[in-house]
Structure formats: C-alpha cells, structure tokens
Amino acid sequence: MTANSFANRLPTGFDGERLRGWMAARGLGSGPITDAALLTGGTQNLLLRFRMDDREYVLRRPPLNLRANSNETMQREARVLSALADTRVPHPRLIAACASAEVIGASFYLMEPVRGFNATEGLPALHASRAGWRREMGLALVDAAAALGAVDHEAQGLADFGRLEGYLERQVPRWRRQLADYAEHREWPGPDRLPHVAEISAWLDAHRPAGFSPGIIHGDYHLANVLFDIDRPTLAAIVDWELSTLGDPLLDLGWLLATWPDPSRDGRAPIVQPWDGFPSAGELIDRYAQRSGRDMSALPWFAVLACFKLGVILEGTYARACAGLAPVETGERLHASTLNLFERAARFVAEAPSGVL
Numbered sequence: 001m002t003a004n005s006f007a008n009r010l011p012t013g014f015d016g017e018r019l020r021g022w023m024a025a026r027g028l029g030s031g032p033i034t035d036a037a038l039l040t041g042g043t044q045n046l047l048l049r050f051r052m053d054d055r056e057y058v059l060r061r062p063p064l065n066l067r068a069n070s071n072e073t074m075q076r077e078a079r080v081l082s083a084l085a086d087t088r089v090p091h092p093r094l095i096a097a098c099a100s101a102e103v104i105g106a107s108f109y110l111m112e113p114v115r116g117f118n119a120t121e122g123l124p125a126l127h128a129s130r131a132g133w134r135r136e137m138g139l140a141l142v143d144a145a146a147a148l149g150a151v152d153h154e155a156q157g158l159a160d161f162g163r164l165e166g167y168l169e170r171q172v173p174r175w176r177r178q179l180a181d182y183a184e185h186r187e188w189p190g191p192d193r194l195p196h197v198a199e200i201s202a203w204l205d206a207h208r209p210a211g212f213s214p215g216i217i218h219g220d221y222h223l224a225n226v227l228f229d230i231d232r233p234t235l236a237a238i239v240d241w242e243l244s245t246l247g248d249p250l251l252d253l254g255w256l257l258a259t260w261p262d263p264s265r266d267g268r269a270p271i272v273q274p275w276d277g278f279p280s281a282g283e284l285i286d287r288y289a290q291r292s293g294r295d296m297s298a299l300p301w302f303a304v305l306a307c308f309k310l311g312v313i314l315e316g317t318y319a320r321a322c323a324g325l326a327p328v329e330t331g332e333r334l335h336a337s338t339l340n341l342f343e344r345a346a347r348f349v350a351e352a353p354s355g356v357l
Contacts, residue, residue, distance in 0.1 A: 010036050013064050014048050015104045022103045026096055028110070029053040040121075045074075045242065049113060057095065061108040071107035075099050076161075077241045078109040080216065083156040088147045090235045116227030116236030119272045124230055131277030136233035138279040139287050141226060144235045145256065146291035149215045149249025162246030164214050171305055172204045175312045182319035189322070194315070195339065196346040200308050207355025209298040212248035219243025221252040222259040223272060253288050254302030257281055258310055258341060265347070266340055300352035307345035311338040 010016040016033050024030050029052035039047040039058065048059045060077070062070035078097035085094065097109035117124060119137065127133050153161060179197070182188050191197050218225070220243045227236045260281050261270035272278070279287070289296045314334040321331020 074107035114237040133233035134277035140235040185319045185323035187322040188319040215249040250302040254306035258306040297356040307341040311341035
C-alpha cells in the first residue's frame with residue numbers, strides 16, 4: 001500500500017502527507033504512516049496514535065472547531081512537557097512540537113505513547129483484586145502532585161509561564177464573573193438556584209491566604225487525568241496539561257480533594273470500582289505534607305476554591321445545554337456535579353471555619 005493511501009485513511013483533521021513531510025524534515029521518519037487510530041482521552045482535544053518506521057507516536061491537536069486560544073493551548077502544553085523532561089514528574093515524553101497551523105490546520109505536538117490505563121475506565125485484574133495495590137495507586141497520585149510542585153519553574157525555563165502577581169486576589173472575582181456571564185443564556189435558571197454560592201464566595205474572600213510559594217500547577221488534577229502502570233500500582237503519566245500554569249501547587253491537591261470520592265458522606269458511587277483500599281482524603285493530605293514539606297495551613301482555602309472553580313466550569317455546559325447549545329443529558333449530568341461540588345465546598349467551610357487546618 002502506498003504512503004498516499006495510508007494518508008487518505010487518517011481521520012479528519014490530520015493531513016497525512018503534510019505530517020509525513022514535516023516529520024521527515026526533522027529526521028523523525030520517512031516511511032508511510034500506518035496503524036493510525038484515534039484515542040479516547042479528554043473531552044475536546046484530539047489524540048491520534050500511529051506508527052512510522054517501526055516507531056509509535058501520539059499526536060495531540062485541538063478540536064476541529066478551533067477556539068480563540070486553541071493553538072496557544074497546544075503550544076503551552078508542549079512547552080510544559082518539554083520543561084518536565086529529566087524531572088521526577090511522570091508525564092508523556094515530548095518528541096517534537098509544531099506551532100504553525102499550516103501542517104495539519106492547527107498547532108500540534110508529538111509525544112511518546114504511554115503504557116498505562118485510566119482507572120476511571122476500569123481496573124485491570126491485578127489492580128481490581130488487590131486492595132493494597134489500590135492504596136498504593138492513591139498515594140502515587142499524591143506523590144506525583146508533590147513532585148510537580150517541587151519543580152523549580154525558573155530553572156526549567158518557565159518563569160513567564162503564568163502571572164504570579166495578584167494570583168490569589170484574582171481567583172474569586174475571575175470565577176464569579178464567569179458564573180455571571182452564563183446569564184447570556186436566558187434559559188439558564190441562574191446562580192440563585194445553586195447552593196451556597198454567596199456563602200462560599202464570601203468565605204474565600206475573608207480567608208484568602210496572605211501569600212504562597214509558587215510552582216507549576218496542572219490545573220485539572222484528578223483520577224481521570226492520570227494513567228497508571230498496567231502491571232504495577234504506580235503512576236505512568238499525568239496527562240491533559242491544557243490548564244497548566246504557575247500558581248500555588250496546593251490548588252492541585254485541593255482539586256484532588258474536591259473530586260476524591262467520598263461515598264459515605266455524599267452518597268455518590270465512586271468513579272472507580274472496586275473502591276475499597278484507596279486512601280481516605282485525610283491520608284492523601286498527610287502523604288502530600290510528608291512528600292512536599294509545604295505549609296499546609298491554607299489547604300482548606302484551596303480545596304474550597306477548587307470546588308468553586310470546577311463547579312463554575314461545569315455549570316457552563318449546563319447553561320449552554322439550557323440554550324440548546326450542548327447535549328441536554330450531558331448538561332444535566334454536569335449540573336448535578338456542580339451541585340455536589342458546592343455542597344462539598346460548604347462542608348469544607350464548616351469543617352475549617354477559620355480557613356486553616
């Protein structure tokens with residue numbers, strides 16, 4: 001079969017001939033693209049796995065309908081993956097990146113395939129049968145977050161990767177505005193139908209930390225955004241870096257706490273089965289404190305902020321669904337998650353009224 005016939009079999013959004021030429025010019029191969037297949041992962045960006053000259057690649061690009069910042073997001077992802085090379089942070093290894101949209105219609109990058117699995121899509125037999133392994137999986141998730149927070153962002157060339165001045169002060173107003181902006185969809189019931197919004201916002205304003213120790217944050221750190229090793233209870237890679245920036249790494253731990261299953265308190269079935277063996281939220285906190293050496297006193301603030309921020313983001317899909325711009329079923333499912341997140345935030349406030357542990 002000719003190279004052209006292989007290229008013609010690539011999914012829409014991946015120009016095989018242009019991609020082959022771009023790779024050949026960089027010494028990455030000269031043969032045909034074979035075994036191409038779209039991968040699941042993430043909700044919007046596209047992943048294509050393929051082979052060239054007996055080497056496997058994964059290409060990541062924005063969605064077909066580009067948003068205003070889609071190409072910039074791809075470039076930032078490639079930049080942070082490059083910076084993480086030779087660190088202790090498990091991540092997909094960057095091979096090459098293309099900022100130009102001329103090759104396949106958007107910025108993209110190539111990375112090494114990761115031999116791992118997403119726990120929210122099902123556990124392999126070994127992990128499903130060993131509660132001790134599941135405990136180690138949870139602790140490995142925290143260890144990776146601590147390793148990321150320990151990276152010297154300046155030494156890795158990321159001093160300008162995010163705006164640190166006013167970082168804490170910007171958070172609550174930023175997400176309040178986004179929630180208010182959903183009112184453009186008149187069919188959306190509005191923020192008054194959401195529980196504890198005013199209470200959470202006021203608490204965050206009143207208990208904002210005086211300062212922070214900056215570092216790289218993933219920005220969307222939870223069980224569905226990591227891959228575990230298929231034959232060990234260890235972490236193979238943190239994936240989906242589109243929200244990465246500079247800030248307080250405690251936000252990644254707060255995000256993990258905001259999304260960590262707690263069936264005994266919220267009545268929701270865990271997203272991973274079986275769940276027994278996974279560490280409790282308290283054990284995650286203790287492990288992070290041990291591994292990172294960070295001051296943990298402001299962690300409740302970041303856990304509440306994570307609940308609020310993620311809830312606002314998810315409510316956006318519900319607002320669009322109310323206006324007929326997103327699937328109704330998806331919108332209602334994410335709206336239920338928003339309600340749960342705001343209830344969890346209110347519980348965090350009640351458990352740490354002073355804003356410190």
